[in-house]
Amino acid sequence: MKQHFLAFAGLILASGSFYACKSAEDTVKEAENEVFAIHDQVMPKIDDIMKLRKQLNQRITSLDSLKASGSTAATLRTDEEREQAYRLRTNLAVADSLMMDWMGRYNGDTLAKLSSDDALRYLNGQKDQITDVKTKVNTSIEQARQFLGKK
Incomplete structure (x- = not known):
């Protein structure tokens, strides 16, 4: 048991010293890669949003056509469904807009001008923002698909 603990402790120390050897530039690059990995998951979904x-x-x-030719009971149900379709369409538009806004505001060119700490803070904030965009994109797509009867 003691040997396993010592081996595990040695592994932890070795990995810690490995991470300590990474340069600040490598750490910033890894953080930027994480941000763009999320971006790259979301970007292809913009086509889905448009469709x-x-x-x-x-x-x-x-x-609208059904309402024009329907009865009062059908009109109420049609109005509710129409409102839901409008709401879902708006959610898709908002998700698309958030993605476009994020891309327009992302300023990776200035990373080299920032200290490593400032660059990491900036990238952590960007990661939070693009993760939020991803959530909104995925949610709006899923809800629209469910409404339209598609999986």
Whole structure:
């Protein structure tokens, strides 16, 4: 048991000294790579957002036609469904806008001009922001797909 503990402790110390040998530049680059890994997961989903918005627009048009020819009971249900479609379409537009805003505000060119600590603080903030964008994009897509009956 004592040998296992010593081996584990040695491994921890060795890995700690490995991380201590990383340069501040490497640490900043790793943090930037983490931010862009999240960005790269989200960016292809912008096409999905555009397609879903188009489908929701078509559904809204269809509901408008149905309402024009329907009864009072059908009109109430149609109005509720139409409101939901509008809300989902708005959520998709907001998610798309958040992604475009984040890309427009990201300023990776200045990282080299910042101290390592400041660069890491900036990248941590950017990671939080792009993670929030990812959550909103994924949620809006999932909700729209469910509404439209797609998986």
